[in-house]
Amino acid sequence: MKIIPVIISGGAGTRLWPVSRESYPKPLLKLADGESLLQKTFKRATLFPEVPEVVLVTNRETYFLTRDECQEINDSQIPLGFVLEPFGRNTAGAVASAAYWIRQRHGADSVMLVLPADHLIEDLNQFKAVVETAAAAALDGRIVTFGIRPASPETGYGYIELDAGQGREGVHPVVRFIEKPKLDVAEAFVASGIHLWNSGMFCFTAGSITEEFAKLVPDLLQACERSVDSGSEATSSGCRSLELNAEEFKHVADISIDYAVMEKSDRVAVVPSNMGWSDIGSWHSISELTPPDSQGNRIYGDALLHEVSNCYIKSEDRVVGAVGVKNLIIVDTPDALLVANRDNTQDVKHIVGQLKKAGHDSYRIHRTAHRPWGTYTVLEEGDGFKIKRIVVKPHEQLSLQMHHHRSEHWIVVSGSATVVNGEQTIQLQPNQSTYIPAGHKHRLINPGVIDLIMIEVQCGEYLGEDDIVRFEDSYGRAS
Numbered sequence: 001m002k003i004i005p006v007i008i009s010g011g012a013g014t015r016l017w018p019v020s021r022e023s024y025p026k027p028l029l030k031l032a033d034g035e036s037l038l039q040k041t042f043k044r045a046t047l048f049p050e051v052p053e054v055v056l057v058t059n060r061e062t063y064f065l066t067r068d069e070c071q072e073i074n075d076s077q078i079p080l081g082f083v084l085e086p087f088g089r090n091t092a093g094a095v096a097s098a099a100y101w102i103r104q105r106h107g108a109d110s111v112m113l114v115l116p117a118d119h120l121i122e123d124l125n126q127f128k129a130v131v132e133t134a135a136a137a138a139l140d141g142r143i144v145t146f147g148i149r150p151a152s153p154e155t156g157y158g159y160i161e162l163d164a165g166q167g168r169e170g171v172h173p174v175v176r177f178i179e180k181p182k183l184d185v186a187e188a189f190v191a192s193g194i195h196l197w198n199s200g201m202f203c204f205t206a207g208s209i210t211e212e213f214a215k216l217v218p219d220l221l222q223a224c225e226r227s228v229d230s231g232s233e234a235t236s237s238g239c240r241s242l243e244l245n246a247e248e249f250k251h252v253a254d255i256s257i258d259y260a261v262m263e264k265s266d267r268v269a270v271v272p273s274n275m276g277w278s279d280i281g282s283w284h285s286i287s288e289l290t291p292p293d294s295q296g297n298r299i300y301g302d303a304l305l306h307e308v309s310n311c312y313i314k315s316e317d318r319v320v321g322a323v324g325v326k327n328l329i330i331v332d333t334p335d336a337l338l339v340a341n342r343d344n345t346q347d348v349k350h351i352v353g354q355l356k357k358a359g360h361d362s363y364r365i366h367r368t369a370h371r372p373w374g375t376y377t378v379l380e381e382g383d384g385f386k387i388k389r390i391v392v393k394p395h396e397q398l399s400l401q402m403h404h405h406r407s408e409h410w411i412v413v414s415g416s417a418t419v420v421n422g423e424q425t426i427q428l429q430p431n432q433s434t435y436i437p438a439g440h441k442h443r444l445i446n447p448g449v450i451d452l453i454m455i456e457v458q459c460g461e462y463l464g465e466d467d468i469v470r471f472e473d474s475y476g477r478a479s
Contacts, residue, residue, distance in 0.1 A: 001135055002052055004110050005045035006098045009038055009058045009066055009117035010088055014349035015282045018336035019314075022364045023061055026280070027117035028069065032290060032300060037280060038069050038117045045115055046078055047128050055081045055102060056117075057094040060243065064372035064475065067239055080239045086246035091200075092260040093252040096213050096224040099206045101242055104228075108207030111135045114257075116200050120289075122276025130170070130273040134203035137171045137269055143212060144171070144203040145262060147196025147270045148277045153186035156281065156346065158198035158258070162270050174268045177258060196272055200279075202257070212267065217260045223251040234476065243476075282345040283329045283338070287312035301332075310342065334367045372475040373398055374451070386463045390444075392417075392452040397445040399473035406460030406467060408436045410444070415452035418445040441471060 013026025020026040027038035045054060058066045063084055070080055083098050095114055102110050113131060121127050134144040147160045158179055162172040177198065181189065189195035213221035226248040233242050253260075262268055280286060290298035290312070297308055301315040306323045313320050315332035322330065329345055331338040340348060355363035368377040373396040380387045392398070392415075400420065410419065411433040419426050419434055420443040426434060436442045438460060446452035470478040 001048075001111065001132075001139070002050045003048045003113050003131070003135055004052060004102055004106060005054050006095070006102070006112050006114045007038070007041055007045060007054065007056045007117050008091060008094050008114065009056055009062070010085070010094070011118070013118065014352040015346060016280075016286070017348055017352045018331060018333045018338050018362065021362070021366055023369060024065070024366055025062060028062075028065060029118075029280075029286075031286075035073075036069055037120070038066065039073050040120065041115055041117045042070050042073060044121060044124055044127055045113065046074075046076065047124065048131070051078050052106060053079045053081050055083060055098050057083045057085065057098050059088070060084050060086065063241065065370050067237070071237070071239075077238075082239060082241040084241055084243045086244060086249055088254075089249065089252045090254050091257045092213075092217065092220060092255045093224055093249070095202075095209065095257050096221050096252075097228055097244060099209045099213070100221070100225050100228050103206035103210060106206070108205060108210075109139070110206045111138050112202075112204060112206055112209065114202040118280055119199070119201075120276075120278040120280055122278075123274070126273055126275040130271050130275065131203065133170045134271045136169075137271070138204045138208065141208055141267060142171065142204070142269045143208060143261065143265055143267045144269050144271060145174070146199045146201040146203075147272045148199050149272055149274050150186075150190045150195065150197050153183060153190050154197065155180055155183055155186050157279065159186075159189050160196045160198050160270050162194055162196060162272065164194050171269045171271055174262075174270050177263050196270065197277070198258070199277055202262075208267065209261070212261050212265050216264050217253065217255075219251070220253050220255070220260060223248055223253075227252070232476075283312065283331060283340065283348070284342055284345040287329065287342075312342075336362045371398075372396070373446075376456075379455075381463070384459060384461065384463075386458040388456040388458070390452075390454050390456050392444060392446040392454075394446055394449050394451065397474060398443055399470040399475075399478060400441055400443040401471065402441050402469045403438055403460075403467050404469070405438060405462035406458045407438045408442075409457040409459075410434050410436065411455045411457075413453045413455060415446060415450050415454075416448045417452050417454065418447050419443070420445075443472075 009027045013020035016026050019029055028036050030036050137144050161175040163175050166173045227244040230245040231242050287298050292298050296310040298312045303313040303320040308322045309326040311328045313330045317334055320332055327342045329340045352363050368375055374391040374393045377389045379389055412428045412430050414430055417428040421434055421436055422440045472478055
């Protein structure tokens with residue numbers, strides 16, 4: 001049985017700010033063992049024999065980061081396919097687009113295993129067993145979801161009520177889906193034995209799910225099909241990518257697959273399990289992954305404590321001192337600090353909302369921003385100037401570009417650089433520099449086998465990242 005995993009890797013993860021940002025979303029968050037949530041999802045998605053391809057649904061801005069994360073651990077060299085959304089349209093659009101693309105290339109009988117990229121699962125043997133059960137049911141035409149036997153009356157999860165009397169071989173018909181309940185209702189669900197947490201994972205054939213989309217939300221499916229058919233396909237670094245057509249994708253309704261299909265279809269079944277599933281949805285749930293000390297504190301990074309209890313402190317760059325506090329979540333990054341009560345970590349999204357309304361960059365990007373060619377870090381900025389540390393990976397290059405409102409000074413710190421500056425092409429070695437006036441076409445290339453590290457000093461009346469005109473680009477970003 002061939003299974004095609006489809007990993008949905010999108011969403012800013014606003015409750016995990018300030019580490020999660022729009023340009024560095026929740027699935028890329030690294031855990032204590034150094035692996036990201038996305039990498040853990042990729043590893044369990046490829047536990048099965050004969051996986052012909054792993055398909056990832058993400059967006060253009062995070063494509064290269066997502067690709068690099070997967071390639072780093074893709075020891076078996078399983079082919080990777082990427083469906084690139086021009087903007088978010090919830091899970092129905094993501095799944096419908098991926099299903100139509102997979103059906104075209106692998107056939108209607110292809111078994112799709114749809115996994116969010118930001119969950120954790122502890123028992124991989126149980127996970128593998130229930131997926132194989134679900135895949136067999138999918139080949140019989142069922143639309144299968146995975147239910148988790150509740151360990152506690154969680155009010156932050158949706159629930160699935162199963163028909164216990166009609167189950168066979170671990171697969172049960174679904175009676176109904178229930179939105180996040182109040183505490184007393186959740187307590188009754190845990191006691192009932194027939195209510196499961198809704199994991200947001202699914203299994204079906206490409207043919208079955210497109211049939212259900214066509215029956216239940218035909219306009220959505222047709223918009224997705226047009227987005228795929230008129231999209232742009234490319235192959236680079238051994239990966240196939242499909243960039244959905246933005247004009248057509250605008251017509252895709254912004255709804256979840258639960259609302260579009262699962263709550264309405266008469267083909268839906270659920271496989272219950274105890275796989276150690278966790279939706280990493282807040283800093284409280286992240287903190288529970290780190291063993292506590294004798295005072296109940298969980299520390300990730302460098303922290304000094306005095307009379308502190310039941311706190312989670314994460315800081316990778318600076319020392320955090322805490323005195324006389326308890327029940328706090330403290331997360332420090334180079335440009336933003338979060339201090340929250342443990343009981344209110346679900347409300348971090350409101351801070352992100354305020355930052356977004358104010359147009360503050362920290363809801364969107366980190367001081368260190370990732371690009372397909374490497375990274376840049378904003379070291380200092382003020383009225384009329386900005387200083388960056390730029391790292392270009394070996395044999396990579398920035399786009400041929402121009403800025404209207406700023407000039408730039410480039411100083412090479414290590415490695416070597418080939419610089420296109422107007423009509424000139426020059427070579428720079430460490431401690432050498434060049435000046436690029438506003439309005440000049442320019443490009444930075446690393447011709448060497450080690451990282452190129454340089455300092456960029458920008459001067460001008462406007463220093464926003466959107467002051468850029470691209471003429472040529474190796475990564476498909478030029479207009």
